[in-house]
Amino acid sequence: MSANYSPSEMMTIAAARALKNDDVCFVGIGAPSAACNLARLTHAQDIVLIYESGTIDTKPNVLPLSIGDGELCETALFTVSVPEMFRYWLQGGRITTGFLGGAQIDKFANLNTTVVGSYEKPKVRLPGGGGAPEIATSCGQIFITMNHSKRAFVEKLDFITSLGHGKGGDDRKKYGVTTAGPTKVITDLCVLEPDPKTKEMMVASLHPGVTREQVIEATGWAIKFFDKIAEMPPPTDKELKVLRELHARTKAAHGEAA
Amino acid sequence: MSANYSPSEMMTIAAARALKNDDVCFVGIGAPSAACNLARLTHAQDIVLIYESGTIDTKPNVLPLSIGDGELCETALFTVSVPEMFRYWLQGGRITTGFLGGAQIDKFANLNTTVVGSYEKPKVRLPGGGGAPEIATSCGQIFITMNHSKRAFVEKLDFITSLGHGKGGDDRKKYGVTTAGPTKVITDLCVLEPDPKTKEMMVASLHPGVTREQVIEATGWAIKFFDKIAEMPPPTDKELKVLRELHARTKAAHGEAA
């Protein structure tokens, strides 16, 4: 085990560990992409990775900068059009686990990636939802990766870009949604999971060395903890090695391309 | 010019002549397929032929027995799935001329390929509409090829499989249809075209040697003639040669396959 790792590496590794060998993942750029490929290169070598650019069962050697880098297509089993991706594969219910992130999250894991401030007169105009609104409802379950801060973990979203557990309980069903929704929020401090009944996201495990106070301090709502909190095992040497090699290859590839 | 040709050859040749070099045709099996390929091998070498099996811009060396013979795919520019064929290409309005035929036709060129007798208790259960209901309304215009007989050219259809000019006039518009519909019915005796106003199909030309009486006798309604009737020029030597070679190649290919 290595003591020298960053909180961001711990977040990626915790997300990778949550993935199973038979998962079919709808992968986003950034931490999700790193986590999914780390899982593929360690304990889940048969995991199927799908990017919304249409690339199915892809095995990139370097992480893509964009959702449609050539690497994804070149290493994919096959590539479909974007309408087919969203119609047959996502809406068709063929994905077990989708990844999302956002600028803001609330206690029911609803997400905002649209605006800070009002929609009509935003303080900050963010990129928008992209695939998120339908990823959130069509995948079997959702994993969310985000850095933990009061600015991001808020009492009330400025805009609901994608549905988490709505107002809690079985609120998803009201919208005709039958999938599980967010089952894990993986941050650089801890992992949140929904209370089975209220669906409020609560701390299920802390990363090594992280205190409850740190989490409380970094959360914009009165965050709750499960009765039994596990401590996330630190990254193994292998996990760190594979992740760092992946990032090094990526950095070299993207720099050289200029 | 050759005097030795059959009425069926004249029908195919008359249909071929009606096709233009820049037509994009939705081709059916039988006489339409022979006519379209004859046109391609004579005066309209750039004509685009599409079969509903998904084969686009195909140049078969022998006529297909089925709508999806391997020959069609092997000689096609490309082949799409059947949903794409009906959605993007037919419904998308990308076809100039569609071919239809049927067991029964009425004076407004509505067609029946579904049942003889009642739908629920048919005297003869025919194959059904296949692509016809949407070909009839989505193509720029429709050519119909049928052998001329009282049993086929009827006062009233047992079942309306596909729309021609409906009850006449601008009846097609009532159904939200903006395409021209049947502009020619090409038989083994003559060519019918719609009256510009009533849209009743009337004799526009007679095949060589065919009399008005023969046509009247073979039609189940009181068929009308345009004021000026042309006589269809007989097949040229080249047309007959190309058509017969096409049929000979086809016969050899289909027989040998056993």
Next chain:
Amino acid sequence: MAVVQKLAEAIEANLHDGDTVAMEGFTHLIPFASGHEIIRQKRKGLTLIRMTPDLIYDQLIGMGAAVKMVFSWGGNPGVGSLHRFRDAYENGWPNKIEIEEHSHAAMANAYDAGAAGLPFAMFKGYRGAELPRVNPNIKEIKCPFTGELLSAVPAVKLDVAFIHAQKADRDGNVLLEGIVGVQKEAVLAAKRSVVTVEEIVDDFGPRSPNAVILPHWTVTSIVKVPGGAHPSYAHGYYTRDNAFYKQWDTIARDRESFSAWIDEHVMRKGPDAFAAFAKRAV
């Protein structure tokens, strides 16, 4: 996750009496070997969905496997009638069957909707045509922006899809090429799927990035049956047996010659018999 099985095992495990099934292939890649195995296993009460019933459903219907057929063009392509279907529908031999009739566009869209997880398909269809009068599964919907009326039909939802393809790889992925019809849609619209293939390869090798592939986690069972599409065909392997399609008209025209043919060519044979047709490859 696809498993490689024997054909008898695959049918046994995946198909039950009363199931709603599609055996697709638009002229090309029709899964005849699966059809014959279903006849041998004497399944009953099936609802058979197929755009063009073709000989494969004529054979199943003639053997009493079906109670309902959903279709859009019920003939022997380029030849004439499906006599066994007509005998069942018109005369109730060997049993009565119900029909649900659509157009090709309707069924192609209904498969697409099934694959896409939608409850129904919409299209510009049936305008001025009479089928909506006799088929209650054809309705209208209105565009909420323009007011235009469109046709609606229920999505195809299957218990089992049967298809035939050129190749599977060791991971259980399936490659189709040529006239691909609605096979991908049928498999994606089904709870279970049985895919017979010409061959199983280690790797598909060099190919278009946009090749038509069904990945392993969408397929239930893979069975190697070379020639398994005969008298239909497999692009790149063997051609359509157009002469047999013509002969079928005589074979199926009466009940005795049909029964004799099935006895000789289906009941007394197994899937290996199809290999003889694969060998005639061109």
Next chain:
Amino acid sequence: MAVVQKLAEAIEANLHDGDTVAMEGFTHLIPFASGHEIIRQKRKGLTLIRMTPDLIYDQLIGMGAAVKMVFSWGGNPGVGSLHRFRDAYENGWPNKIEIEEHSHAAMANAYDAGAAGLPFAMFKGYRGAELPRVNPNIKEIKCPFTGELLSAVPAVKLDVAFIHAQKADRDGNVLLEGIVGVQKEAVLAAKRSVVTVEEIVDDFGPRSPNAVILPHWTVTSIVKVPGGAHPSYAHGYYTRDNAFYKQWDTIARDRESFSAWIDEHVMRKGPDAFAAFAKRAV
């Protein structure tokens, strides 16, 4: 029927002030050469439709070509904001622009519906999401069979579609390979289309029967512009210039450096300048 032209002629003939256009390419094959020519020809009042506006629309918006943008994800992929878009939308520089915002699923379906000749698209979308509150072009429809509620958006209908592809042949057919995005749909949903290509060949040669092709009678104008997708990429020709995407963040962050960049790399250059990027092929 496709004609082969110079880029300046193609834009001149096909694009008019006030048109509704899409320049598509999902990360891959983005038609930057056409975008630059549109800037040089100073078109105004355009409605720009694109799932991911990317740098191509950031450049057009920064030069005042657009009055409206329809989109589903408006960032610099993997990098951050589109500063010129934000400056126009938040501060009205160089002019105000209106936005119409959708999800990817909505736009992908809307392109599909446009290609299919439908007036609208339906999908299981926006459930529990807030965009329908602020976008009147998102409505609901009800399945006439199950009563399930689905989202509806208008089909994409374009005056002109601009795409970049690998190859055209002498007949004017266009071949795309790799991440094909919504380009086929964009062309089929458009009245006119301008396709820039890496090369024009006599014949596409051996290929999958199911290759992605736009046939000549669906294309208005073909222009050979090697490297014309840079800093995006062309599968089989050259890779994405990820470093430039990162540099753009600095270039576009302020108005002066943006204007200087456009002046140097767009206004003082022509389509031939893109050939330098094609040569960096891997």
